[in-house]
Amino acid sequence: xxxxxxxxxxxxxxxxxxxxxxxxxxxxxxxxxxxxxxxxxxxxxxxxxxxxxxxxxxxxxxxxxxxxxxxxxxxxxxxxxxxxxxxxxxxxxxxxxxxxxxxxxxxxxxxxxxxxxxxxxxxxxxxxxxxxxxxxxxxxxxxxxxxxxxxxxxxxxxxxxxxxxxxxxxxxxxxxxxxxxxxxxxxxxxxxxxxxxxxxxxxxxxxxxxxxxxxxxxxxxxxxxxxxxxxxxxxxxxxxxxxxxxxxxxxxxxxxxxxxxxxxxxxxxxxxxxxxxxxxxxxxxxxxxxxxxxxxxxxxxxxxxxxxxxxxxxxxxxxxxxxxxxxxxxxxxxxxxxxxxxxxxxxxxxxxxxxxxxxxxxxxxxx
Amino acid sequence: xxxxxxxxxxxxxxxxxxxxxxxxxxxxxxxxxxxxxxxxxxxxxxxxxxxxxxxxxxxxxxxxxxxxxxxxxxxxxxxxxxxxxxxxxxxxxxxxxxxxxxxxxxxxxxxxxxxxxxxxxxxxxxxxxxxxxxxxxxxxxxxxxxxxxxxxxxxxxxxxxxxxxxxxxxxxxxxxxxxxxxxxxxxxxxxxxxxxxxxxxxxxxxxxxxxxxxxxxxxxxxxxxxxxxxxxxxxxxxxxxxxxxxxxxxxxxxxxxxxxxxxxxxxxxxxxxxxxxxxxxxxxxxxxxxxxxxxxxxxxxxxxxxxxxxxxxxxxxxxxxxxx
Numbered sequence: 013x014x015x016x017x018x019x020x021x022x023x024x025x026x027x028x029x030x031x032x033x034x035x036x037x038x039x040x041x042x043x044x045x046x047x048x049x050x051x052x053x054x055x056x057x058x059x060x061x062x063x064x065x066x067x068x069x070x071x072x073x074x075x076x077x078x079x080x081x082x083x084x085x086x087x088x089x090x091x092x093x094x095x096x097x098x099x100x101x102x103x104x105x106x107x108x109x110x111x112x113x114x115x116x117x118x119x120x121x122x123x124x125x126x127x128x129x130x131x132x133x134x135x136x137x138x139x140x141x142x143x144x145x146x147x148x149x150x151x152x153x154x155x156x157x158x159x160x161x162x163x164x165x166x167x168x169x170x171x172x173x174x175x176x177x178x179x180x181x182x183x184x185x186x187x188x189x190x191x192x193x194x195x196x197x198x199x200x201x202x203x204x205x206x207x208x209x210x211x212x213x214x215x216x217x218x219x220x221x222x223x224x225x226x227x228x229x230x231x232x233x234x235x236x237x238x239x240x241x242x243x244x245x246x247x248x249x250x251x252x253x254x255x256x257x258x259x260x261x262x263x264x265x266x267x268x269x270x271x272x273x274x275x276x277x278x279x280x281x282x283x284x285x286x287x288x289x290x291x292x293x294x295x296x297x298x299x300x301x302x303x304x305x306x307x308x309x310x311x312x313x314x315x316x317x318x319x320x321x322x323x324x325x326x327x328x329x330x331x332x333x334x335x336x337x338x339x340x341x342x343x344x345x346x347x348x349x350x351x352x353x354x355x356x357x358x359x360x361x362x363x364x365x366x367x368x369x370x371x372x373x374x375x376x377x378x379x
Numbered sequence: 380x381x382x383x384x385x386x387x388x389x390x391x392x393x394x395x396x397x398x399x400x401x402x403x404x405x406x407x408x409x410x411x412x413x414x415x416x417x418x419x420x421x422x423x424x425x426x427x428x429x430x431x432x433x434x435x436x437x438x439x440x441x442x443x444x445x446x447x448x449x450x451x452x453x454x455x456x457x458x459x460x461x462x463x464x465x466x467x468x469x470x471x472x473x474x475x476x477x478x479x480x481x482x483x484x485x486x487x488x489x490x491x492x493x494x495x496x497x498x499x500x501x502x503x504x505x506x507x508x509x510x511x512x513x514x515x516x517x518x519x520x521x522x523x524x525x526x527x528x529x530x531x532x533x534x535x536x537x538x539x540x541x542x543x544x545x546x547x548x549x550x551x552x553x554x555x556x557x558x559x560x561x562x563x564x565x566x567x568x569x570x571x572x573x574x575x576x577x578x579x580x581x582x583x584x585x586x587x588x589x590x591x592x593x594x595x596x597x598x599x600x601x602x603x604x605x606x607x608x609x610x611x612x613x614x615x616x617x618x619x620x621x622x623x624x625x626x627x628x629x630x631x632x633x634x635x636x637x638x639x640x641x642x643x644x645x646x647x648x649x650x651x652x653x654x655x656x657x658x659x660x661x662x663x664x665x666x667x668x669x670x671x672x673x674x675x676x677x678x679x680x681x682x683x684x685x686x687x688x689x690x691x692x693x694x695x696x697x698x699x700x701x702x703x
Contacts, residue, residue, distance in 0.1 A: 066529075066533070068526075068529065068530055068533055069533060069537075091595065094595040094597075094598070095595060097595065097596075097597035097598075098595045098596045098597050100597075101483075101486065101596060101597050101600065102491065102596070104479075104483050105483035105484065105486045105487035105491060106487065106491075107483070108479070108480045108481075108483035108484045108487065109483075109484055109487045109488075109492075109500060111480060112480065112484060112503065112504065112507065112567055112571075113500075113503060115507070115564055116503055116506060116507050118518070118522060119510060119514065119515065119518045119522075122518055122521070122522050123514065123518075126521075180411070181411050181414045184407070184408050184411035184412060185411060185412045185414070185415065187408050188408045188409060188411070188412035189412070191408075192405050192408050192409065192412075194405075194409055194412075196409075196412070196413075199416075200412045200413070200415065200416075202689075202692075203413075203415035203416045203419060204415045205688070205689075205692045206415070206419060206685060206688060206689055206692070207415045207418060207419055208688070209621050209625075209684055209685060209687070209688025209689075209691075209692075210418075210419075210422065210625075210681065210684070210685075211624070211625020211626070211627070211654060211680060211681070211684050212625070212627065213625065213627045213654045213657055213658065213677065213680070214422060214426070214625065214677050214680060214681045214684075215422075217426060217657065217673070217674055217677040218418075218421065218422045218425060218426065220674075221425045221426070221429070221674060222421070222425060225667075225670065242418055245414065245415065245418075246415070249415070273398045273400055273401050274398070274401040274404065274405070275398075275400050275401050275403075275404035275405075278404070299509060302511070303510075303511020303512065303513055303514065304511070304512075305511075305512065305513040305627075305628040306627040306628050306654070306658060309658055309661065309662075310661060331511065331513045331628075334513050334514075334517060335513060335628065338516070338517055338520060338632060339520070339632055346521075349517060350517070353513070353514045353517050356511060356513075356514065357510070357511070357514055360509055360510075360511060361509075364505075364506065364509050368502075
């Protein structure tokens with residue numbers, strides 16, 4: 013009797029998680045691990061409270077060796093000599109995890125604490141900080157006045173210009189690779205990959221020479237948008253390519269069999285089917301560039317006014333606003349920088365979350 | 380029974396060329412697909428012209444000496460060797476910190492953590508990759524630098540006899556160590572996401588077989604998982620390196636640029652970086668000639684990062700990882 017495998021069956025099998033027996037641990041071992049993990053920490057905490065040894069020295073010279081020793085003893089007691097190397101790996105990898113977790117917490121935590129100082133004063137929520145511009149403001153002006161409204165508008169304008177340029181070209185590149193499938197596919201992919209390695213400062217220098225040094229135009233939102241587009245294009249193209257790859261071949265051949273032209277297959281069938289994925293690609297592209305500072309320092313400079321003309325005048329953006337305020341010797345200016353950084357990070361987080369939610373949706377759809 | 384008319388059937392493979400609209404569509408898409416090449420060539424040409432001019436006026440000493448006296452005196456002298464070397468030194472410091480951390484982190488996520496914690500850590504790492512470099516720079520300037528000066532002081536005090544921990548000035552501000560540390564934070568998510576994926580694709584049969592033969596975790600890693608994922612991991616490291624070489628803003632505030640070559644004193648308050656040189660000098664550029672020198676410096680930065688990235692992508696591709 014032959015067994016007929018249907019798609020659902022296969023999907024169910026492939027959804028099963030592989031078993032990982034090496035992660036199971038008996039209770040006695042768990043108790044041993046707990047003792048080995050807590051004892052050194054407790055000892056060092058006592059030393060820290062009752063002696064004068066500075067914290068970093070204690071951490072490096074006492075805690076780490078002690079922790080390694082404790083884990084080593086526990087491992088040798090359980091597994092014999094072989095366990096010693098394991099214990100080192102385990103202690104170090106937990107350490108590495110804590111390290112990155114602490115860094116991220118420190119960055120986000122400091123952003124929230126210092127950033128809220130700018131947005132939330134004794135006078136309550138300062139909407140002025142979010143909506144006013146920087147005209148008549150100098151570094152020592154109290155925080156009640158002025159804000160980053162002009163920089164938010166500038167960032168949105170620059171990112172919009174970049175998207176208008178990079179999104180169509182990026183998606184077209186992806187379509188070339190997955191739909192047109194011309195002879196040059198390997199080369200196009202190679203160039204896109206090479207392009208994703210362009211440092212942001214080099215993208216800025218390029219636009220600077222082509223547009224500004226040559227005298228074609230002033231530093232402006234358009235020039236900044238072009239520099240952003242260079243950085244955005246590879247991200248959009250690669251993500252869109254991955255998404256279009258997920259569209260089942262049946263859809264294409266089906267549409268062709270119904271007599272549709274190639275162009276219609278792409279525009280009416282493939283792209284609509286990949287809609288959420290393409291949106292994810294755009295969002296990831298925007299998230300990639302929105303915090304880039306170096307190209308804007310060369311191509312859009314800065315401004316204290318709200319600029320609405322993208323072609324002629326230098327314009328402020330959130331990253332350059334932060335850059336200008338970071339190292340000023342005025343606490344008020346520094347607080348403004350933190351406030352702007354908080355706003356920027358929130359923008360990035362929103363984009364990140366949307367991309368995640370859409371991405372999950374996309375993956376589940378064609379499994 | 381009537382047979383359907385056959386002359387309207389279309390050959391699927393030649394469909395692309397048999398319709399006028401399709402031909403226009405295909406041509407348009409093909410042109411757009413070569414934008415990447417156009418941009419790369421444009422950068423190479425426009426910055427390359429500047430580089431040629433810099434080399435002809437400055438000689439090869441532009442690449443192999445360290446000096447920047449352009450706006451003063453009659454004869455402008457410029458050389459970026461110290462900056463080029465500085466970029467490499469910072470990246471090496473970053474790699475020394477980031478590679479072990481990333482590998483251990485991916486071992487933790489793939490082999491040690493419960494599945495849910497592993498997923499949380501994956502998101503944490505992706506989030507780390509999403510932090511804009513200017514925010515990292517701000518954080519490094521105000522939160523990392525002060526304690527890092529303390530660490531370096533202690534390093535110098537207890538391990539100062541090792542050449543790399545020498546410090547003659549007593550000033551621990553703006554050192555290559557701090558900047559390299561910041562670069563490491565930027566590299567960790569890149570390297571981790573590649574090596575996590577590569578290690579996660581180690582065939583479970585191989586792992587189970589190793590377990591059944593009595594291998595410990597370390598032996599399994601050493602003889603099964605790491606050899607299996609070696610290519611991908613090396614590629615990931617090179618991708619991180621490419622990112623670090625071109626990074627500008629994150630280290631702008633925490634690195635003291637000095638036009639002098641600092642060979643190995645990583646906790647001395649002097650360093651160099653091509654990208655940072657460009658931003659630092661652009662604000663007070665004295666004229667078209669100095670701007671041209673900056674463009675030339677940008678050209679060499681472009682060539683270096685491009686080479687690293689191309690090699691990295693070739694390695695990653697060879698190991699069959701989905702490119703991302």
